[in-house]
Amino acid sequence: MDDLLAEFLAESxxxxxxxxxxxxxxxxxxxxxxLLDRVFRVVHTIKGTCGFLNLPRLGLLAxxxxxxxxxxxxxxxxxxxxxxxxxxxTIDAIRALLNALGDDGREPAGDDSALxxxxxxxxxxxxxxxxxxxxxxxxxxxxxxxxxxSVRISLSLLDQLMESVSxxxxxxxxxxxxxxxxxxxxxxxxxxxxxxxxxxxQDCIIRTRMQPIETxxxxxxRMVRDLAAELGKHVRLELEGGGxxxxxxxxxxxxxxIAHMIRNAVDHGLETPAVRRAAGKSEEGVVSxxxxxxxxxxxxxxxxxxRGLDVERLRARVIELGLRPMADAMxxxxxxxxxxxxxxxxxxxxxxxxxxxxxxxxxxxxxNIDRIGGSVEVDSSPGAGxxxxxxxxxxxxxxPALLVQAGGQGFALPQASILEVVRIRGATRVEPIAGRxxxxxxxxxxxxxxxxxxxxxxxxxxxxxxxLVRPGALAAFAVLVDxxxxxxxxxxxxxxxxxxxxxxxxxxxxxxxxxxxxxIDLAGLAQRSAIAENRDERREAPVADADAAEALILxxxxxxxxxxxxxxxIARVEPVAPGSMQFAAGRxxxVRGEAAIPxxxxxxxxxxxxxxxxxxxxxxxxxxxxxxxxxDIVSASIRVDRPAAGGALVGxxxxxxxxxxxxxxxxxxxxxEANGATPLRGTVLCLMQGGWASLLLRPALESAGYxxxxxxxxxxxxIARPDEGLDAILCDDDGAAKLGAMADYKDVPVVRVGGAxxxxxxGIVAAVLAAGGRR
Amino acid sequence: MAFMLQLRIAGQPVLIDADLxxxxxxxxxxxxxxxVAADVAGLITLRGAVITVIDxxxxxxGERSPPAEQERVAIVVRLDGHAYALLCDAAxxxxxxxxxGFxxxxxxxxxxxxxxxxGTAVAEGRRLAVIDPLRLVPQPAAAxxxxxxx
Numbered sequence: 001m002d003d004l005l006a007e008f009l010a011e012s013x014x015x016x017x018x019x020x021x022x023x024x025x026x027x028x029x030x031x032x033x034x035l036l037d038r039v040f041r042v043v044h045t046i047k048g049t050c051g052f053l054n055l056p057r058l059g060l061l062a063x064x065x066x067x068x069x070x071x072x073x074x075x076x077x078x079x080x081x082x083x084x085x086x087x088x089x090t091i092d093a094i095r096a097l098l099n100a101l102g103d104d105g106r107e108p109a110g111d112d113s114a115l116x117x118x119x120x121x122x123x124x125x126x127x128x129x130x131x132x133x134x135x136x137x138x139x140x141x142x143x144x145x146x147x148x149x150s151v152r153i154s155l156s157l158l159d160q161l162m163e164s165v166s167x168x169x170x171x172x173x174x175x176x177x178x179x180x181x182x183x184x185x186x187x188x189x190x191x192x193x194x195x196x197x198x199x200x201x202q203d204c205i206i207r208t209r210m211q212p213i214e215t216x217x218x219x220x221x222r223m224v225r226d227l228a229a230e231l232g233k234h235v236r237l238e239l240e241g242g243g244x245x246x247x248x249x250x251x252x253x254x255x256x257x258i259a260h261m262i263r264n265a266v267d268h269g270l271e272t273p274a275v276r277r278a279a280g281k282s283e284e285g286v287v288s289x290x291x292x293x294x295x296x297x298x299x300x301x302x303x304x305x306x307r308g309l310d311v312e313r314l315r316a317r318v319i320e321l322g323l324r325p326m327a328d329a330m331x332x333x334x335x336x337x338x339x340x341x342x343x344x345x346x347x348x349x350x351x352x353x354x355x356x357x358x359x360x361x362x363x364x365x366x367x368n369i370d371r372i373g374g375s376v377e378v379d380s381s382p383g384a385g386x387x388x389x390x391x392x393x394x395x396x397x398x399x400p401a402l403l404v405q406a407g408g409q410g411f412a413l414p415q416a417s418i419l420e421v422v423r424i425r426g427a428t429r430v431e432p433i434a435g436r437x438x439x440x441x442x443x444x445x446x447x448x449x450x451x452x453x454x455x456x457x458x459x460x461x462x463x464x465x466x467x468l469v470r471p472g473a474l475a476a477f478a479v480l481v482d483x484x485x486x487x488x489x490x491x492x493x494x495x496x497x498x499x500x501x502x503x504x505x506x507x508x509x510x511x512x513x514x515x516x517x518x519x520i521d522l523a524g525l526a527q528r529s530a531i532a533e534n535r536d537e538r539r540e541a542p543v544a545d546a547d548a549a550e551a552l553i554l555x556x557x558x559x560x561x562x563x564x565x566x567x568x569x570i571a572r573v574e575p576v577a578p579g580s581m582q583f584a585a586g587r588x589x590x591v592r593g594e595a596a597i598p599x600x601x602x603x604x605x606x607x608x609x610x611x612x613x614x615x616x617x618x619x620x621x622x623x624x625x626x627x628x629x630x631x632d633i634v635s636a637s638i639r640v641d642r643p644a645a646g647g648a649l650v651g652x653x654x655x656x657x658x659x660x661x662x663x664x665x666x667x668x669x670x671x672x673e674a675n676g677a678t679p680l681r682g683t684v685l686c687l688m689q690g691g692w693a694s695l696l697l698r699p700a701l702e703s704a705g706y707x708x709x710x711x712x713x714x715x716x717x718x719i720a721r722p723d724e725g726l727d728a729i730l731c732d733d734d735g736a737a738k739l740g741a742m743a744d745y746k747d748v749p750v751v752r753v754g755g756a757x758x759x760x761x762x763g764i765v766a767a768v769l770a771a772g773g774r775r
Numbered sequence: 776m777a778f779m780l781q782l783r784i785a786g787q788p789v790l791i792d793a794d795l796x797x798x799x800x801x802x803x804x805x806x807x808x809x810x811v812a813a814d815v816a817g818l819i820t821l822r823g824a825v826i827t828v829i830d831x832x833x834x835x836x837g838e839r840s841p842p843a844e845q846e847r848v849a850i851v852v853r854l855d856g857h858a859y860a861l862l863c864d865a866a867x868x869x870x871x872x873x874x875x876g877f878x879x880x881x882x883x884x885x886x887x888x889x890x891x892x893x894g895t896a897v898a899e900g901r902r903l904a905v906i907d908p909l910r911l912v913p914q915p916a917a918a919x920x921x922x923x924x925x
Contacts, residue, residue, distance in 0.1 A: 501915035
């Protein structure tokens with residue numbers, strides 16, 4: 001009986017949540033009978049089960065609601081808002097009774113006559129009030145008919161499973177460490193098998209903890225409807241990306257912040273219909289939430305098309321409340337001033353309304369999101385609306401961490417907050433500016449915190465490495481450590497309150513060698529080191545073109561140049577199956593079953609030599625980008641040192657001390673698509689010293705439809721002339737001198753590049769075309 | 776009151792309700808925690824969990840217990856979902872306390888002891904303080920978020 005009751009409670013709670021949404025949707029789309037059918041079915045099932053479990057009060061409520069629903073379903077009349085409101089109230093009442101039932105194990109006594117009268121009244125509006133008598137039946141068989149493809153598992157069991165798997169991962173790590181680096185024979189293969197299956201189990205268990213963000217969306221339509229009615233506003237709620245999955249724990253952590261932000265959007269963001277009309281907008285305001293996964297992050301965008309943030313009022317409020325000195329507040333750029341909305345103790349509503357309340361502000365939203373390693377930013381334009389972008393890690397459970405040494409002790413830093421790790425030497429150095437230690441890195445300065453000193457430990461000599469971090473929404477700063485130890489995936493566990501009280505540690509973990517390690521709370525570290533006031537400059541510091549950290553995929557194309565693309569547009573990395581790379585009409589296609597994906601012309605790598613491809617995807621466009629291997633996935637804020645003028649190359653940036661070309665996936669998507677229409681024009685020999693020919697000219701020539709052979713002039717006599725012949729030779733002065741001595745190439749037009757023209761890529765391509773490099 | 780564990784904590788013999796003790800363990804090297812209150816002696820790992828090691832001598836005697844040459848005995852307790860190992864000088868024995876063997880704590884105890892003592896009981900002919908081990912766990916005052924103080 002208890003099991004049956006528990007099952008009934010769990011299932012009903014889930015179903016009721018769903019039908020509240022269905023009812024609100026049905027109000028918008030009265031023609032969609034499926035919605036009402038579902039509502040009816042759920043109420044009917046509850047009623048039936050109540051009879052079976054002897055729950056008369058619940059049963060009567062469900063029974064009374066069933067009649068009007070049945071008549072509405074039969075299309076007797078189109079019910080008005082009062083009908084929907086009454087049904088929602090009934091659902092609430094049923095839910096309250098179910099909760100009480102869950103707590104006490106029995107149905108509470110009480111009087112529902114007011115609600116029953118209301119139900120009867122709306123029932124009368126919908127049609128003839130006649131008690132249906134078909135209801136003394138056995139319980140609905142719906143419970144038993146549930147599809148067997150999924151089972152209900154208690155959350156605590158799932159959590160326990162996760163914990164055990166985490167321990168398993170740690171035990172595996174210990175084993176690997178105990179066995180040492182030079183292991184071979186049967187032990188090695190057994191260990192490898194263990195590693196493989198542990199990884200698989202870990203993946204599976206992480207997936208079981210994932211929930212679609214829909215569960216977060218479910219109560220929103222109802223909430224927005226109630227709010228809109230109360231405020232006399234017309235609101236359309238758009239929900240997108242409900243299938244995006246994230247860790248259950250994260251969903252719980254953002255549930256309240258999201259609801260709060262939606263309430264804010266409806267209450268403060270959207271104008272009244274009259275104001276909207278006067279502003280030339282549609283009376284109906286739109287509030288939208290969209291979620292998607294980008295690289296290793298979940299991005300949730302929350303937007304309204306309301307009045308937008310009033311930056312000047314924000315400033316004035318902050319000054320008025322004494323939250324910031326006036327000079328400070330006035331100095332902020334509009335973009336930075338908008339972030340003041342996250343300032344503690346600030347409320348922008350002129351009048352405090354019952355709905356958004358007072359006190360609980362965006363500061364709480366931000367600290368909640370910060371706490372789970374996420375960030376939130378706001379963007380807004382006056383009159384056009386406000387948009388919040390929340391970024392969250394995929395999972396909380398197992399995180400990659402960098403292990404460092406400071407003051408003779410090991411500590412872990414969560415990788416998610418790390419922008420860059422640099423060795424302190426040469427031009428990269430720590431220098432005091434106005435009494436504050438600053439890390440000088442590529443002409444920018446970042447406040448620097450010696451980890452050992454901040455923890456009250458004796459520093460072990462000069463700091464060897466600086467770790468550039470940006471925790472949550474704070475400005476970037478550098479953590480100075482003695483040495484880097486390792487990278488390890490760790491399971492972060494909360495620390496005892498006495499340890500947490502230091503404000504310096506966000507958790508602890510057990511390392512592969514069984515030793516504990518403390519995880520540094522970077523936001524706390526910034527606060528303790530009094531560099532947190534840099535916060536107002538976040539997003540502006542340290543240079544104007546610094547962008548938010550972005551996941552980048554680093555890869556090799558075989559020519560020794562490290563290249564990277566933003567992970568957001570890379571759907572996946574695939575090995576190239578033998579025979580799948582096919583060539584037709586001078587272009588490569590990646591064939592997979594029936595489908596063929598156009599292959600982009602990757603710099604420095606012919607499609608035939610590709611070992612893997614990056615599948616680029618954007619909307620309905622797809623392209624395969626050939627590579628040799630993926631080197632790494634990093635989260636970095638790209639600061640493009642040398643922005644390129646258009647084309648495939650966004651520019652170059654320093655990543656881990658290596659010059660990296662940042663490529664534009666959009667360009668390759670377009671290029672791969674366009675190539676379908678551009679046949680191969682011919683072959684060009686680039687006879688030049690140094691790497692810039694391949695770096696700069698190659699993509700430009702390739703996109704114009706040329707196959708490009710790059711060669712050093714000194715090696716000219718060693719390259720075989722391609723079978724298809726040459727259509728042009730591009731060369732510098734050295735190359736021309738060398739070429740003059742060779743009879744083989746007399747028939748090929750030569751384009752001389754040098755001096756001022758060397759940087760003019762478009763001009764060079766035009767010259768090649770003009771030189772007759774065309775079949 | 777059923778089973779009592781007799782221990783020596785901060786130089787004093789005491790009794791603890793055995794039901795509150797999850798395990799009696801030996802701890803070796805402690806992983807230090809920087810910048811923390813003196814009560815926290817360090818961290819250890821136990822069966823894959825990180826456990827905070829508390830030195831009750833700081834609270835009860837006002838000083839850290841002398842560094843031990845060898846492994847030390849500790850009792851493991853749980854409070855609010857966190858596990859703590861409380862360092863002891865020695866763990867002696869477990870015995871069953873008769874239902875009427877428990878008396879309220881005497882007046883005039885030193886303040887630190889008065890805070891942790893829940894009563895007294897007679898063990899091996901001696902009257903010993905019964906203490907609540909959970910009260911030995913340091914509870915930092917709920918710190919206001921720094922933001923709120925701005």
